[in-house]
Amino acid sequence: MTVMNINALSVILGDPLFEDLNLTISKGDRIGLVAANGRGKTTFLECLSGESEPTNGSITRARGLRVGYVTQFVPDHASTQTMYDWVLSTLPAEQAEYESWRVDVVLGDLNIPYELQQRPLRELSGGWQRTALLAAVWVKDPDILLLDEPTNHLDLHRIGLLQDWLSGLPRDVPVVIASHDRAFLDVTTNRTLFLRAECSRVFSLPFAEARAALDEADAADQRRFANDLNKAQQLRRQAAKLKNIGVNSGSDLLVTKTKQLNERAAKIEAAARPAHQDRSAGDIKLANSGTHAKALVTLDDVPVQTPDGRLLYKTGQKWILPGDRIVLLGANGTGKTQLVRMIQRSLDGTDGPVKCAPSVVPAYSDQHLSQFSDHHTPMTIVTGEFDIGDQRARGVLAGAGVKIQMQDTKIEALSGGQKARLAMLVLRLKNPNFYLLDEPTNHLDIEGQEALEDELIAHNASCLLVSHDRSFLRYVGNRFWLINGKRLEEVESPDTFLMGEMNAQ
Numbered sequence: 001m002t003v004m005n006i007n008a009l010s011v012i013l014g015d016p017l018f019e020d021l022n023l024t025i026s027k028g029d030r031i032g033l034v035a036a037n038g039r040g041k042t043t044f045l046e047c048l049s050g051e052s053e054p055t056n057g058s059i060t061r062a063r064g065l066r067v068g069y070v071t072q073f074v075p076d077h078a079s080t081q082t083m084y085d086w087v088l089s090t091l092p093a094e095q096a097e098y099e100s101w102r103v104d105v106v107l108g109d110l111n112i113p114y115e116l117q118q119r120p121l122r123e124l125s126g127g128w129q130r131t132a133l134l135a136a137v138w139v140k141d142p143d144i145l146l147l148d149e150p151t152n153h154l155d156l157h158r159i160g161l162l163q164d165w166l167s168g169l170p171r172d173v174p175v176v177i178a179s180h181d182r183a184f185l186d187v188t189t190n191r192t193l194f195l196r197a198e199c200s201r202v203f204s205l206p207f208a209e210a211r212a213a214l215d216e217a218d219a220a221d222q223r224r225f226a227n228d229l230n231k232a233q234q235l236r237r238q239a240a241k242l243k244n245i246g247v248n249s250g251s252d253l254l255v256t257k258t259k260q261l262n263e264r265a266a267k268i269e270a271a272a273r274p275a276h277q278d279r280s281a282g283d284i285k286l287a288n289s290g291t292h293a294k295a296l297v298t299l300d301d302v303p304v305q306t307p308d309g310r311l312l313y314k315t316g317q318k319w320i321l322p323g324d325r326i327v328l329l330g331a332n333g334t335g336k337t338q339l340v341r342m343i344q345r346s347l348d349g350t351d352g353p354v355k356c357a358p359s360v361v362p363a364y365s366d367q368h369l370s371q372f373s374d375h376h377t378p379m380t381i382v383t384g385e386f387d388i389g390d391q392r393a394r395g396v397l398a399g400a401g402v403k404i405q406m407q408d409t410k411i412e413a414l415s416g417g418q419k420a421r422l423a424m425l426v427l428r429l430k431n432p433n434f435y436l437l438d439e440p441t442n443h444l445d446i447e448g449q450e451a452l453e454d455e456l457i458a459h460n461a462s463c464l465l466v467s468h469d470r471s472f473l474r475y476v477g478n479r480f481w482l483i484n485g486k487r488l489e490e491v492e493s494p495d496t497f498l499m500g501e502m503n504a505q
Helices: 041-049 083-089 093-098 101-109 126-138 156-167 182-188 207-249 252-271 336-347 378-385 390-399 416-429 446-458 470-476 495-503
Strands: 002-013 015-026 030-034 056-061 067-070 144-148 175-178 191-194 201-203 297-300 303-305 311-314 317-320 325-329 362-365 434-438 463-466 479-484 487-491
Touching: 002 041, 015 041, 015 056, 030 041, 030 182, 030 207, 041 067, 041 144, 041 175, 067 126, 083 101, 083 126, 101 126, 126 144, 126 156, 156 182, 156 495, 175 182, 182 207, 182 470, 191 207, 201 207, 207 252, 303 336, 311 487, 325 336, 325 470, 336 362, 336 434, 336 463, 362 416, 378 390, 378 416, 390 416, 416 446, 446 470
Parallel strands: 030 175, 030 191, 067 144, 144 175, 325 463, 325 479, 362 434, 434 463
Antiparallel strands: 002 015, 002 056, 191 201, 297 317, 303 311, 479 487
16 A cells, blocks of 8 residues: 655755655555765655655655654754653653653663663763654654664664664554665665666665666666667768768758658657766775884783773784774774774874884774864865865865865864765875774765775775674674673674674663
8 A cells, every 4th residue: 555655756956856756655665765975865754754845746645644754863952851751742742641651662662771761862872862763753653654864873782673673563664764774774675765866766675686786777778878879870870871972963862861860860869868877975085105014003911991990801912914904893882992092092192002113104083073173164174284285175175075165164064974075085185004993984875885995995904993884894804803701802703793783682
């Protein structure tokens, strides 16, 4: 049964985000919504929810359809409320008075500890705030669920719980999921919509299979376009020959035939459509300046502690060598970021127990991109830190996806994707030989994730990284360190840890 019908939908904001989009959403659909940063995923969800109006086209909803839209951010007015009270407040007043048990059921189903339910939202991590947003929507018993980047800030355990929760939903509740998490989309969806400025495509397949089908479709379009142009060229060559013969012989019939051939060629050229060429959200390029050091970083049974001095674990004897792409594995709160920051402080010259080769040129990016001050602009960051002129600075910023009109805007106004690409640009300009990356894919679209993967491997970059992105860490890592109790151990593969985290109860 159809619950929503989208017909010839277009949203144009200067340039088109998407045009002439047709889609039918039926009961049982689990639709993955995929597009590059800034290409209209959130806008499309807002149109489906009724929060935004399209430029053209129509959306027909089933009579009485209740749409549940889970946004990315907790509203400011809710930040001082406890999670429990805010979820309760989203119910109509009469229902909140007599059916508060609904809140207990939803928070329980989402495995939210009682103590967190009683804390103000502003004190909770980004992952728990995301879970609260989901609870506040699901408690109202919607008929369709729209999720905007639901895995952002979730650790592997919470992603596993979310996957299980989605699989346990009533099958007649359709779900539309906008996400850059490839592994999550593969597990939770059965259809995929690739949102494009023109010719958006829908496949009745989860992401990985749909991506392969999309590549085949684009390749077929390109072959068809080349064949059409070739046919038109052949017709025009024939017309040119007939024209010469007709002129020399004075044959009106050949002149007429020449005109017909040219008209046929013109029709073919007018109808020919090139294969889709997506506008890049910004290039991601890295550098590797190289080093002759045998070991970049040496950990000699270094203790890793909490800020208040409590021991988390000891590293044992470990070395990071040139060409190592080490993935640091461990449950949330075990001390992954503490080790990364300890190494970063030692590399920056701050006294510390980590030994670093003198030739190491580090580049560090944290998961919150806190290396950028909100009152700075992309231009002041690039020109202030690097010896390049304004003209080149504007060129490299534009190439990284920060358009001219945004280059003198404060950092706080940039999207998450633009900040992430700016961070990658700053890392490249440092010309490092060792990368410390804490959740580098947090705000990158799938195109950006794949570009970062390819760059790290192509340059044989040395790095220590933390990531909850299963596809990314499996593809990039060539060594794996696991925080196991009070020790840091090297393991052959991340799979046992990942499976354990996803299935942990």
